[in-house]
Amino acid sequence: MMMWFRTHGLTACVLLLVGLFCLGPVLWQAVTSLKPDQDLVRLPPLIPERVTGVHYDRVLLQSSLPRSLANSVVVAASATVTAIVVGSFCAFALARLPIAGKSVILGVALVTSMFPPIAVISPLYLLMRELGLRDTLVAVGLTHAVYSLPLAVWLLTSFFQQLPKELYQAARIDGCTPLQALLTIILPLARPGLAVAALLVFIYSWNEFMFALTLTASDTTRTAPVAVALFPGLYEIPWGDLAAASLVVTLPVAGLALAFQRHIIAGLTAGSVKG
Amino acid sequence: MTERSLAEIKKQNGTIHLSERAWGYLFAGPAFILVGLIALAPITAALWLSLRQQLPIFGIDAFVGFQNYLQLFEDDRFWAACRTTLYFTVLSVSAELLLGFGFALLLSRLSDGGGGGLRWAHVMIILPWAIPTVVSAQIWAWLYQPxxxxxxYLLYAAGITEGRIDWLGDPDWAIHAAVVMDVWKTTPFAALLLLAGLKTVPQELYAAARVDGAGTWEQFRRITLPLLMPVVLIVLVFRTMDAVRVFDAVFVLTGGGPGNSTETLSIYAYKTLFQTLQFGYGSALATAMFVLAALLSLLYVLLLRRHVQESA
Known part of the structure; x- marks a missing residue:
């Protein structure tokens, strides 16, 4: 026992500390989502004496949250596909093809991602109205795709650069057009990189709030974060329902993050540590 | 594969032959068009709007030059929002960096010990990062409920406080409550980057330092910190950019209140744009935010350069 503690004690303490910090607030939200309404206004006890599924029942069966979740799935999926398709073509051009002004392009990407979204929101709103896309999921998905494009292009360019140049040159000599070379040779090899970029774009789009808030106007187009932010409460905030809704909305991204944590960490730290 | 111009598009045997460069523009084209239409055009329009006075409800729309920017200087609410934003940024970014460094150092010990501990730590640490900011704001709003x-309850049970504190309703506490929430949400990001940086430090350096009799603190100060400076800078730039632009967290947690005590620049700009519909002045506010963020990152780059020169 003593030996075990000496070798694993530090590990256990560190994990406990980090775990309490990171998981504590989320666990409390989980506890809250299972408490009956009358127990929510009582503390102690910390550990609930009885649990109920009534909040999940209300949120999933009697509210517009499922609609918002479906909207978020559509928005995040289409933003991811758009950003990855458009981004990988652009990244390949930057990595391997002789186009002019590469540093200008990267500079523009940097400024675009630095500019406060709040500044573009009113012109963007007017633009979407002109295009007839006001209050549609297309407007939100397209905006998410474009504002995650700099990140996608950045990541994918470095992934393409890591593949040997000779692969592409050999494909060209064998008579492939650059399009064929990219689709049949390069992209299959860059799958891990595509997965990382896709994950980061999806999580960004799922979580994004400001564009989704201003470009949508009704329950039928609202995304999940907007639904959570504008959670309806008549007189008092229904904390139990809100807790259940919060966890349901978090579940998809938390699941992705946990399942692919190694890829995500690789993507987040790519470039920032080596350079 | 020599470089040829776009004009050299030829048709041979029914198939189109393009130069490498032309293929390049064809590939990059869709991205250019999308970014141009959805990002660059609105940015340009915002800069243009900031030179105009626009009040659609009164039918006012006129070019006023830099008047909006001059008005900023006399706007007390703008300066208050600047102070709030800077206070929020300095407090949260420094706390995130210190705490993130602490976590990274603790976790780097785990990787030495093995036993899968690090993997578990990664699993836990990625959760606050992955959670939507809006959700984390609601989680904390419930924790702060007076x-x-x-x-x-915990503070009372531990005997630290006597009565109830209205964290979000008290103007002195509210901004700090927002800082704590932000620190919880984003420290993992800092810790992950710093942890990855720590792994690149050659272990032989520490071994050599120990032989020379350097203590833990000396090792940290002379080896870890200087080698990690580039990563620290990246964390600072990323986090500062986000903290200056903070919107979701404060919007959900306090909405800028009580009494504008947590009104950051983006909240003020949002209210100007969407509640009073002053598109011109709101755009000037947003541009001022961008300038503030850019100046802060410039400051970091200069600081780093000086640091590199000193240690060289």
Whole structure:
């Protein structure tokens, strides 16, 4: 026992500390989502004496949250596909093809991602109205795709650069057009990189709030974060329902993050540590 | 594969032959068009709007030059929002960096010990990062709830406080409550980057330092910190950019209140744009935010350069 503690004690303490910090607030939200309404206004006890599924029942069966979740799935999926398709073509051009002004392009990407979204929101709103896309999921998905494009292009360019140049040159000599070379040779090899970029774009789009808030106007187009932010409460905030809704909305991204944590960490730290 | 111009598009045997360069523009084209239409055009329009006075409800729309920017200087609410934003940024970014460094150092010990501990730590640490900011704001709003929130109960049970503190309703506490929430949400990001940086430090350096009799603190100060400076800078730039632009967290947690005590620049700009519909002045506010963020990152780059020169 003593030996075990000496070798694993530090590990256990560190994990406990980090775990309490990171998981504590989320666990409390989980506890809250299972408490009956009358127990929510009582503390102690910390550990609930009885649990109920009534909040999940209300949120999933009697509210517009499922609609918002479906909207978020559509928005995040289409933003991811758009950003990855458009981004990988652009990244390949930057990595391997002789186009002019590469540093200008990267500079523009940097400024675009630095500019406060709040500044573009009113012109963007007017633009979407002109295009007839006001209050549609297309407007939100397209905006998410474009504002995650700099990140996608950045990541994918470095992934393409890591593949040997000779692969592409050999494909060209064998008579492939650059399009064929990219689709049949390069992209299959860059799958891990595509997965990382896709994950980061999806999580960004799922979580994004400001564009989704201003470009949508009704329950039928609202995304999940907007639904959570504008959670309806008549007189008092229904904390139990809100807790259940919060966890349901978090579940998809938390699941992705946990399942692919190694890829995500690789993507987040790519470039920032080596350079 | 020599470089040829776009004009050299030839048709041979029914198939189109393009130069490498032309293929390049064809590939990059869709991205250019999308970014141009959805990002660059609105940015340009915002800069243009900031030179105009626009009040659609009164039918006012006129070019006023830099008048909006001059008005900023006399706007007390703008300066208050600047102070709030800077206060929020300095407090949260420094706390995130210190705490993130602490986590990274602790976790780097785990990787030495093995036993899968690090993997578990990664799993836990990625959760606050992955959670939507809006959700984390609601989680904390519930923790801060004055009557039956967990925070007041724990502080009371531990004998630290006597009565209930209205964290989000008290102008002095509210901004700090927002800082704590932001630190919880984003420290993992800092810790992950710093941890990855720590792994690149050659272990032989520490071994050599120990032989020379350097203590833990000396090792940290002379080896870890200088080698990690580039990563620290990246964390600072990323986090500062986000903290200056903070919107979701404050919007959900306090909405800028009570009494504008948590009104950051983006909240003020949002209210100007969407509640009073002053598109011109709101755009000037947003541009001022961008300038502030750019100046802060410039400051970091200069600081780093000086640091590199000194240690060289």
């Amino acid at each position: 009557d039956y929130g967990l925070l007041n």
